[in-house]
């Protein structure tokens with residue numbers, strides 16, 4: 173069948189927009205369809221990574237104390253300026269290309285590789301040789317006594333656009349929950365986190381988690397674990413969260429509540445069945461390791477395919493599909509090694525690979541190097557910038573000396589972790605990392621010292 177276009181990308185996410193640009197520059201006729209004019213550039217730059225990290229930066233560099241809505245409003249204005257500039261740039265980067273048609277509208281499948289697009293009053297139908305689904309994910313709001321986002325009950329998007337609350341209850345202690353708790357506490361809100369797990373940051377070793385909890389405690393964040401939320405009520409004055417902890421029914425009141433219980437793939441309204449595109453049992457679009465869906469010529473990139481929900485993973489998804497179309501077709505999700513992550517608390521916690529607990533659970537023979545940042549003599553950088561809190565921990569294979577994992581919690585850890593991840597991918601031994609020349613004063617040079625002492 174002859175199609176109007178070579179490729180249609182649904183959703184302006186990281187992977188899709190990058191792929192659209194690459195294909196257009198390679199001479200293909202491409203359309204990109206984005207549901208909202210406020211979302212050109214996708215979640216990351218509009219409501220995710222960029223705005224939250226801009227607010228976090230302003231929160232953690234605040235010199236004043238206490239509850240200060242005026243300071244928050246100024247930070248919000250800076251964020252809005254930044255995201256508006258990035259949104260405009262993202263739009264023009266594709267719209268300026270002759271072979272790209274940028275459409276603001278909502279796409280629905282009406283058959284194999286064929287879409288109906290509702291763009292305001294206009295409806296159009298378009299087909300393409302390849303279709304890329306890059307629609308992202310939406311906040312998951314579980315059935316907590318019929319709770320709905322609205323009023324004093326927020327998700328990560330609405331809370332970023334609400335007045336600074338004097339008190340905040342965060343339901344969920346994952347990425348969003350922890351980052352928002354830290355950020356709002358730095359802005360002066362009184363913050364309580366309710367997490368159903370037996371302990372906070374359960375994927376981290378206890379010594380690492382304790383350090384993060386200590387930093388949260390420094391700004392007054394209280395984390396209540398084993399807390400199972402039952403229902404949330406609100407009225408004009410406040411919201412009340414009812415939860416069960418240690419078999420007791422408890423209640424906490426706050427000016428605002430943040431629901432941060434994960435994000436679910438955004439497939440509503442796509443009518444995937446019309447194109448033979450199947451979902452997994454958890455509601456993600458089913459893909460193979462080359463990100464091919466169950467329908468020929470249709471790929472799914474980013475959060476919607478159920479992979480790790482990070483912007484840089486969506487970007488890597490784009491590399492896999494670009495390689496399938498323009499390259500050798502050898503790239504796949506199976507060849508990803510040592511994918512790092514960072515929770516942007518203050519200071520941030522960055523991780524790659526296995527924790528000590530996970531390595532021991534696998535029965536691996538390991539050696540562990542661990543040091544609190546304040547005790548690392550050859551790491552003046554955190555002291556220079558005035559925040560010597562944190563911990564550095566390496567888990568190393570006792571036989572090969574290869575790094576199996578690392579948890580870095582300190583200023584700049586979001587940068588240093590990328591070096592450690594690269595070392596893991598390139599099979600650099602811990603001894604080689606220890607003996608590397610690093611700039612001074614930097615946070616990276618801590619590796620010279622930490623990797624010189626294995627305590628167990």
Ligand SMILES: Cc1cc2nc3c(=O)[nH]c(=O)nc-3n(C[C@H](O)[C@H](O)[C@H](O)COP(=O)(O)OP(=O)(O)OC[C@H]3O[C@@H](n4cnc5c(N)ncnc54)[C@H](O)[C@@H]3O)c2cc1C
Nearest residue numbers: 183185186207214215220279307308474475481482483486
């Ligand atoms: C508060 C927050 C903070 C985060 N911080 C970080 C961070 O620091 N680092 C990090 O790596 N990740 C972070 N993430 C996760 C990251 O934002 C996502 O993993 C990433 O943006 C996913 O990108 P994507 O390519 O899947 O698509 P998205 O960027 O989500 O784009 C999907 C787009 O599709 C559009 N769309 C949906 N349905 C349709 C349709 N039917 N028709 C047309 N368009 C449609 C949407 O409007 C949206 O613009 C954060 C997320 C949140 C919520």
Ligand SMILES: NC(=O)c1ccc[n+]([C@@H]2O[C@H](COP(=O)([O-])OP(=O)(O)OC[C@H]3O[C@@H](n4cnc5c(N)ncnc54)[C@H](O)[C@@H]3O)[C@@H](O)[C@H]2O)c1
Nearest residue numbers: 314344345346347348349368432433434435481514515516
């Ligand atoms: N810095 C970053 O890279 C960054 C920042 C924010 C978000 N993100 C991405 O966005 C995703 C979504 O973030 P998130 O924090 O919403 O999800 P998350 O998966 O990180 O955390 C959700 C938390 O809620 C808990 N939970 C789930 N259902 C529950 C229930 N019914 N009752 C009580 N607890 C429950 C989970 O155990 C988990 O601890 C993250 O997984 C991450 O991939 C990344």
